[in-house]
Amino acid sequence: MGRPEVWMGCGVRLTLMKRGLEKKLFVTPPQPGFEGVPFQGGLLCPLTWNNALSLKTLFGQLSPRRLPPRPSFGFGDRLGLATPGHLRALEGTEVFPVLAQQSMRENARTGRTYADVLADAIFGAFQAGWTRGFGADADHLKSVEEARQAARLGYTFFTCDPSDFLVPVERLPIATLRQEAQEVPWAELERAYLGKDFPIPGLGELRFQKEELWCIAVKYWRALKFAEEMYRALRDELPQGFDFELSVDETLTPTTAKEHLFLALELQRRGIELTSLAPRFPGDMEKAVDYRGDLEEFRQALRVHKAIAQAFGPYRLSFHSGSDKWSLYPIIAAEMEGIWHIKTAGTSYLMALELLVRVAPALFREIFGLACTRFPTDRQSYHVRADPVELPSLQNLRDLELPTLLRIPAARQILHVTFGSVLQKYGEDLKRVLLEHEEEYHQALAEHLGKHLRALGVKGDV
Numbered sequence: 001m002g003r004p005e006v007w008m009g010c011g012v013r014l015t016l017m018k019r020g021l022e023k024k025l026f027v028t029p030p031q032p033g034f035e036g037v038p039f040q041g042g043l044l045c046p047l048t049w050n051n052a053l054s055l056k057t058l059f060g061q062l063s064p065r066r067l068p069p070r071p072s073f074g075f076g077d078r079l080g081l082a083t084p085g086h087l088r089a090l091e092g093t094e095v096f097p098v099l100a101q102q103s104m105r106e107n108a109r110t111g112r113t114y115a116d117v118l119a120d121a122i123f124g125a126f127q128a129g130w131t132r133g134f135g136a137d138a139d140h141l142k143s144v145e146e147a148r149q150a151a152r153l154g155y156t157f158f159t160c161d162p163s164d165f166l167v168p169v170e171r172l173p174i175a176t177l178r179q180e181a182q183e184v185p186w187a188e189l190e191r192a193y194l195g196k197d198f199p200i201p202g203l204g205e206l207r208f209q210k211e212e213l214w215c216i217a218v219k220y221w222r223a224l225k226f227a228e229e230m231y232r233a234l235r236d237e238l239p240q241g242f243d244f245e246l247s248v249d250e251t252l253t254p255t256t257a258k259e260h261l262f263l264a265l266e267l268q269r270r271g272i273e274l275t276s277l278a279p280r281f282p283g284d285m286e287k288a289v290d291y292r293g294d295l296e297e298f299r300q301a302l303r304v305h306k307a308i309a310q311a312f313g314p315y316r317l318s319f320h321s322g323s324d325k326w327s328l329y330p331i332i333a334a335e336m337e338g339i340w341h342i343k344t345a346g347t348s349y350l351m352a353l354e355l356l357v358r359v360a361p362a363l364f365r366e367i368f369g370l371a372c373t374r375f376p377t378d379r380q381s382y383h384v385r386a387d388p389v390e391l392p393s394l395q396n397l398r399d400l401e402l403p404t405l406l407r408i409p410a411a412r413q414i415l416h417v418t419f420g421s422v423l424q425k426y427g428e429d430l431k432r433v434l435l436e437h438e439e440e441y442h443q444a445l446a447e448h449l450g451k452h453l454r455a456l457g458v459k460g461d462v
């Protein structure tokens with residue numbers, strides 16, 4: 001496995017061993033809390049949640065912690081094998097990693113639990129010899145109960161996704177909107193917002209018109225109530241503090257300055273401290289491909305959101321579907337002064353498939369075939385525009401030509417959103433190949449994600 005995987009301390013020696021294609025933790029002398037079978041004077045322990053807990057009790061550096069005031073990068077890992085490669089990408093940077101970044105939507109499709117995901121991250125950090133700390137992100141939380149569950153397991157970063165409670169004012173008939181509007185305490189809001197200027201340094205003064213306030217309040221009111229409920233529950237669970245992100249990135253229209261301002265003011269009034277906000281940016285942040293949209297418009301939106309985030313937090317802006325957005329990184333680097341959080345997930349899965357193309361092309365062909373069949377169903381709930389018609393037929397491609405297929409945006413997106421179906425059928429086969437070629441996988445991840453960090457101006461050449 002190449003990297004330090006022996007940790008010693010408190011008179012105990014721990015080694016991550018590969019036994020065939022399975023990894024085990026060898027603990028000697030045997031320690032209370034670890035579960036395993038006796039082996040050469042020690043204990044040979046499977047990589048279970050209980051053993052991950054004991055490991056992080058022994059080495060505090062392996063407990064997730066809150067974000068320091070530095071840029072942060074989210075590394076989603078759908079297979080649970082990528083963490084050492086992710087952490088290697090951070091060599092030569094001060095960027096703080098957020099691991100275990102998976103949503104319920106992803107877990108439902110991969111058949112994992114929050115505990116599985118966190119255990120994989122802990123063992124991955126152990127394998128990498130990582131002692132500089134990391135966060136753990138329970139991503140796109142859609143219920144308070146999920147948030148509580150993740151908090152109890154030791155997650156530190158909670159991404160509240162209120163999209164089920166957002167009212168699409170642009171689309172609904174006026175009668176429905178009137179009904180929604182009954183939820184909102186108008187007298188109170190009008191007193192707080194109308195006839196006033198809200199000065200935002202760097203942006204000027206913002207003022208709400210009555211009709212505009214009506215639309216914004218109706219759109220976000222129930223979402224804010226949900227965020228408040230989740231935040232309070234988390235404060236109960238974690239009185240020592242936690243990172244809280246509000247993500248409104250999966251909406252129909254870009255978040256406007258006044259929408260952001262309204263959210264910031266309402267969150268403040270409710271005592272909610274944000275670590276980050278993920279607004280919906282103009283243009284398209286689709287999965288696995290570069291940004292599609294007007295770069296100047298993106299830059300202007302960034303300035304607006306940054307000014308409001310600075311005035312109210314400061315909190316950082318969070319960029320979802322953040323992988324492979326090559327045209328945006330120089331703009332983020334130039335505008336954000338290192339106050340950003342970027343989330344990636346699918347790209348590490350695609351890297352695994354790229355490896356597969358090279359070392360197990362027959363398996364890749366099967367996977368790609370299944371992905372094309374499943375795409376029309378699996379694409380629902382994902383923001384992609386791929387059309388399988390754009391793709392060359394697989395039979396016409398020789399093995400040597402398969403890597404070019406993975407550079408076609410439509411192919412990347414099809415593979416990106418069908419991971420659940422693919423892993424259900426081929427997950428074990430894929431993992432076996434990755435374990436056989438583990439070092440190669442980690443190195444490829446380190447290079448690809450390192451390239452992201454270099455484009456963001458936070459990584460020198462090492």
Ligand SMILES: [Zn+2]
Nearest residue numbers: 247249320321
């Ligand atoms: Zn998102």
